[in-house]
Amino acid sequence: MASRGGDFVYLTLPPGAEVRSCLGLVVAGMSARARIGVGNMDEFVQALERLQVESGRTLRFRFLCEEEKITAEVESPESGGWRTVAELVA
Numbered sequence: 001m002a003s004r005g006g007d008f009v010y011l012t013l014p015p016g017a018e019v020r021s022c023l024g025l026v027v028a029g030m031s032a033r034a035r036i037g038v039g040n041m042d043e044f045v046q047a048l049e050r051l052q053v054e055s056g057r058t059l060r061f062r063f064l065c066e067e068e069k070i071t072a073e074v075e076s077p078e079s080g081g082w083r084t085v086a087e088l089v090a
Helices: 021-034 040-053
Strands: 007-011 061-065 070-077 081-090
Touching: 007 021, 021 040, 021 061, 021 070, 040 061, 040 070, 040 081
Parallel strands: none
Antiparallel strands: 007 061, 061 070, 070 081
């Protein structure tokens, strides 16, 4: 799905530590695609992992890859939309 000049990648992540590393894998792939260095990637991934741990429920993330920028959004059932939770910029 193309939008805002970039492509979305979706990830549904159930609660549980055994699948949490998927966040890092997705972000690493998106970073390479957006041509972003790994300087702040650890903090970006940790913020997303913290969100997943604190929610205690299955979360649906989407990542928007634009040139030199990745935006992470989480689906918000309360509002019926998506909300930005983190951005990684070159």
